[in-house]
Amino acid sequence: MGTEALAMVAQQDLARDGCVAQIQRLNPRMDTTTDFDVRAWRSLPATQQPDWPDPVALRDVLTELRGYPPLVFPTECDQLRARLAAVARGEAFLLQSGDCAETFDAVAVDQISNKIKIMAQMAAVLTYATSVPVVKVGRMAGQYAKPRSSPVETRDGTTLPVYRGDAVNGVEFTPESRTPNPERLKQMYRASSMTLNLIRGLLACGYANPWQAHRWNRDFVALTPAGQQYRRLAREIDKALPVARGSGLDSNFAPETEFYVSHEALLLDYEDAMTCPDQVTGDLYDLSAHMVWIGERTRRLDGAHVEFASGVRNPIGVKLGPASIPDDVLALIDKLDPEREPGRLTFITRMGARRIRDVLPTLVEKVTAAGAQVAWVCDPMHGNTFEAPSGHKTRRFEDVSDEVAGFLEVHRALGAHPGGIHIELTGDDVTECIGGGTSADDLHQRYETACDPRLNRSQSLELAFRIADLYRDK
């Protein structure tokens, strides 16, 4: 064999060994009798779980789910943890975004690829603005379950279980639709798998590449004010990206080829069924997503959600609302990140524009003083929701933008790293948030969210530009 042929065989061997190593790291998922630490969550109070009417049907579904292939690999979770470590060190910026609640109906090429596209465009602007690579993490391929403020909903004197996301029940207000159905957990797996498959395909053909983002000028980008601004910047962005790419990070980090998925780890039965030990290290991974987070309503220290998250090696996010108490936050670090490992823990603050400047400084100071290197990320959505006169749940773009500004100010004043943003958005032209061309009177036109209002594509791009301005003003 000639040297070229030998080199090719060697390369194929390497690729195959890499795949074999990945597969070897997976074990059949444990059945319910296996006594692993992660199961400790079962003896603790788990809030926000559906009232499944038929425990046997639930058990059968979970057994079936345990036999399904994992959606992601442990090595991918480890890679994201390394990226988030860079975020925690101030060497990368996180863009985590997607729907408040994904729906089975919206598993469609257009909706998914539009989301990937707007995230790539935002990433291009943010890379340019921050001079560091942007780590893209979708609220995608698994964001199907929602915490709710009440277990029931009453309309015209009829009370039914509240809609808890497509993973649990239907949005339609009928007893059949609102009764939790565990078969939906299998649908959640399938919808996640279809979405992830499309994302991986789009990634493979360079679609999520922010370096290519200027090529999309011809579509909406050319038609909106934010789009025109984007077009003017495209050439400059082109020049700046290779510089940002090379800054400070290991040479294996190619943000243009990476896209990760995440969701709230709310339905612990599902997350548990998707959990698998790494055969090499023995560590447990929740292989339903690269990253999972714990919501504001389920983050109590002695609760089942925190216990579950403490048992898996995935990068973990925790939402922190305006009532967060520093001692609780420090206790969450002890529980979830006892080794103080950068990249393990991301705090996603959602204080509201009016509170962020008062509440965040003490938290950042105390966490820094405790020696933890967490990633701080701003969710400017969930503290700024209100009901419009028309009855629509909405948010003002100006509040969203102001909360991000407050977040950056607080970090700057403390010499800390603002790690990134966590946004509810869609790549479609919906009218769910007020501002950037959508008034309160327009909300009814394309109000399509299954839960919270999302920024539409031009509002999303506009937000990226606002952030660029905030970095420029620094």
Ligand code: PEP
């Ligand atoms: C969400 O992210 O959709 C959500 C419910 O957030 P939080 O837990 O911060 O209220």
Ligand code: CO
């Ligand atoms: Co939401």
